[in-house]
Amino acid sequence: xxxxxxxxxxxxxxxxxxxxxxxxxxxxxxxxxxxxxxxxxxxxxxxxxxxxxxxxxxxxxxxxxxxxxxxxxxxxxxxxxxxxxxxxxxxxxxxxxxxxxxxxxxxxxxxxxxxxxxxxxxxxxxxxxxxxxxxxxxxxxxxxxxxxxxxxxxxxxxxxxxxxxxxxxxxxxxxxxxxxxxxxxxxxxxxxxxxxxxxxxxxxxxxxxxxxxxxxxxxxxxxxxxxxxxxxxxxxxxxxxxxxxxxxxxxxxxxxxxxxxxxxxxxxxxxxxxxxxxxxxxxxxxxxxxxxxxxxxxxxxxxxx
Amino acid sequence: xxxxxxxxxxxxxxxxxxxxxxxxxxxxxxxxxxxxxxxxxxxxxxxxxxxxxxxxxxxxxxxxxxxxxxxxxxxxxxxxxxxxxxxxxxxxxxxxxxxxxxxxxxxxxxxxxxxxxxxxxxxxxxxxxxxxxxxxxxxxxxxxxxxxxxxxxxxxxxxxxxxxxxxxxxxxxxxxxxxxxxxxxxxxxxxxxxxxxxxxxxxxxxxxxxxxxxxxxxxxxxxxxxxxxxxxxxxxxxxxxxxxxxxxxxxxxxxxxxxxxxxxxxxxxxxxxxxxxxxxxxxxxxxxxxxxxxxxxxxxxxxxxxx
Numbered sequence: 001x002x003x004x005x006x007x008x009x010x011x012x013x014x015x016x017x018x019x020x021x022x023x024x025x026x027x028x029x030x031x032x033x034x035x036x037x038x039x040x041x042x043x044x045x046x047x048x049x050x051x052x053x054x055x056x057x058x059x060x061x062x063x064x065x066x067x068x069x070x071x072x073x074x075x076x077x078x079x080x081x082x083x084x085x086x087x088x089x090x091x092x093x094x095x096x097x098x099x100x101x102x103x104x105x106x107x108x109x110x111x112x113x114x115x116x117x118x119x120x121x122x123x124x125x126x127x128x129x130x131x132x133x134x135x136x137x138x139x140x141x142x143x144x145x146x147x148x149x150x151x152x153x154x155x156x157x158x159x160x161x162x163x164x165x166x167x168x169x170x171x172x173x174x175x176x177x178x179x180x181x182x183x184x185x186x187x188x189x190x191x192x193x194x195x196x197x198x199x200x201x202x203x204x205x206x207x208x209x210x211x212x213x214x215x216x217x218x219x220x221x222x223x224x225x226x227x228x229x230x231x232x233x234x235x236x237x238x239x240x241x242x243x244x245x246x247x248x249x250x251x252x253x254x255x256x257x258x259x260x261x262x263x264x265x266x267x268x269x270x271x272x273x274x275x276x277x278x279x280x281x282x283x284x285x286x287x288x289x290x291x292x293x294x295x296x297x298x299x300x301x302x303x304x305x
Numbered sequence: 306x307x308x309x310x311x312x313x314x315x316x317x318x319x320x321x322x323x324x325x326x327x328x329x330x331x332x333x334x335x336x337x338x339x340x341x342x343x344x345x346x347x348x349x350x351x352x353x354x355x356x357x358x359x360x361x362x363x364x365x366x367x368x369x370x371x372x373x374x375x376x377x378x379x380x381x382x383x384x385x386x387x388x389x390x391x392x393x394x395x396x397x398x399x400x401x402x403x404x405x406x407x408x409x410x411x412x413x414x415x416x417x418x419x420x421x422x423x424x425x426x427x428x429x430x431x432x433x434x435x436x437x438x439x440x441x442x443x444x445x446x447x448x449x450x451x452x453x454x455x456x457x458x459x460x461x462x463x464x465x466x467x468x469x470x471x472x473x474x475x476x477x478x479x480x481x482x483x484x485x486x487x488x489x490x491x492x493x494x495x496x497x498x499x500x501x502x503x504x505x506x507x508x509x510x511x512x513x514x515x516x517x518x519x520x521x522x523x524x525x526x527x528x529x530x531x532x533x534x535x536x537x538x539x540x541x542x543x544x545x546x547x548x549x550x551x552x553x554x555x556x557x558x559x560x561x562x563x564x565x566x567x568x569x570x571x572x573x574x575x576x577x578x579x580x581x582x583x584x585x586x587x588x589x590x591x592x593x594x595x596x597x598x599x600x601x602x603x604x605x606x607x608x609x610x611x612x
Binding site (some may be wrong): 110 | 325328333346356432526551
């Protein structure tokens with residue numbers, strides 16, 4: 001560490017002109033990119049706190065021209081819909097993550113066992129689905145006509161519960177566990193299931209956290225499966241409810257009637273933004289705490305196994 | 306026979322492992338492999354009451370219909386052009402940002418900027434759709450607000466199809482630059498620090514270091530990323546296109562990719578045969594492309610092949 005400082009420090013003092021030019025460009029571009037990534041969020045939050053008349057006249061802006069809490073008041077006046085959609089999303093996410101983690105860990109363990117004869121064939125069986133698939137139409141028809149998933153919560157859970165990309169990441173984590181541990185447990189007479197649940201799973205904590213978070217993000221942000229398969233509004237997950245409010249006039253009309261006002265009086269422009277804030281809030285709040293797991297997962301996933 | 310004997314032996318020996326892999330195996334078989342057989346719908350006149358296999362065959366009529374109307378060519382062209390455009394812009398930007406971020410010495414600045422640039426990856430496409438509405442809708446969009454404030458006439462972006470490739474490309478880069486740069490940063494930081502030290506002692510300028518050390522270090526990653534994208538060149542990012550473009554019919558010629566076209570036909574006027582033909586053509590061609598590209602890459606340099 002001390003040696004590194006010695007070498008870096010002098011370079012800092014006598015920066016050549018080309019280095020100076022480089023650092024100016026470097027900091028400028030990175031700062032610009034950061035601003036570009038941030039601006040949409042600022043627009044969203046600002047829009048949600050701006051008075052409806054201001055938006056109708058001046059449009060959305062980076063800072064609220066006229067501050068107002070009207071949109072949030074309407075959301076929290078009749079919060080049943082939001083709470084319901086939150087409930088669906090939380091339930092789908094918890095069940096999906098639990099099943100997904102178990103499936104992924106079990107399978108990753110099996111394909112990492114060198115003494116399992118069909119480990120390569122099995123890996124290929126899963127990998128093949130990334131190269132070739134049935135496509136949107138036949139998948140849709142199958143799920144509805146043969147698996148009867150229409151309007152079933154299973155349609156929100158099953159399509160995303162197992163993912164080859166996560167399987168390969170999990171296998172990397174499993175491969176880090178010394179084989180000697182498994183072998184000595186075997187000598188002690190432990191069965192395969194016991195080895196998996198008492199030795200492998202506890203050592204797989206960071207792998208489970210990483211994949212669990214990827215799965216959770218996928219479920220939380222999913223609206224596609226809901227759009228294809230869900231009919232009943234009470235079963236909509238959060239993101240799809242948000243989508244229906246953005247797109248469908250009747251969804252807005254329902255909010256207005258529940259809040260006891262006419263549609264014309266509904267602050268729909270700010271309400272749309274406020275809904276997006278409410279739906280995205282948990283992710284942005286949790287983000288600083290979970291970021292490192294995602295960075296680790298993305299990094300491992302990029303190294304082909 | 307030999308296979309079954311070997312299988313029986315292995316099953317007896319590793320029964321527990323078979324049981325452990327069974328749930329995922331069955332799930333993928335039912336959810337992924339069974340629908341593959343539905344690709345035959347491309348050659349059938351699908352009738353709900355007769356099911357996938359009972360429906361009558363109708364040869365290549367579905368394909369003829371798809372391409373004779375010109376739609377087939379249009380959506381294929383759009384899909385390929387958008388993928389190429391997005392591939393080039395998002396990877397270039399990600400490489401650039403990764404190089405810059407690794408060169409930054411101020412740890413706080415580095416951490417904060419990297420976190421914010423990765424944030425869009427976590428945002429659902431629905432919310433991205435809200436952003437697009439916030440920026441470009443005619444009555445209350447921020448762009449028109451700014452134009453009006455400057456005394457100019459508001460612009461209806463939804464009437465200018467030519468603007469949307471740019472908008473889509475920008476939002477794609479917005480969403481993925483952080484994610485991709487994480488991958489490149491990992492490749493760059495994997496380089497032995499001593500190489501950089503040796504280079505500075507030898508008097509290499511910062512540009513020389515980037516050109517001769519950093520860029521070669523990310524080449525394998527870059528090749529892998531490009532290969533993965535090329536393998537998906539006929540697959541449009543449905544969620545992105547659907548949320549950004551929405552149901553603005555005026556824009557369809559400029560923005561329809563295979564996936565959005567198929568979805569719309571599936572939902573609005575279910576012509577199963579023609580849409581099945583489109584997805585069949587997409588799935589099969591994608592498979593052929595990835596196999597060919599991988600084989601070619603394998604011949605040139607085995608290390609760069611995907612599998």
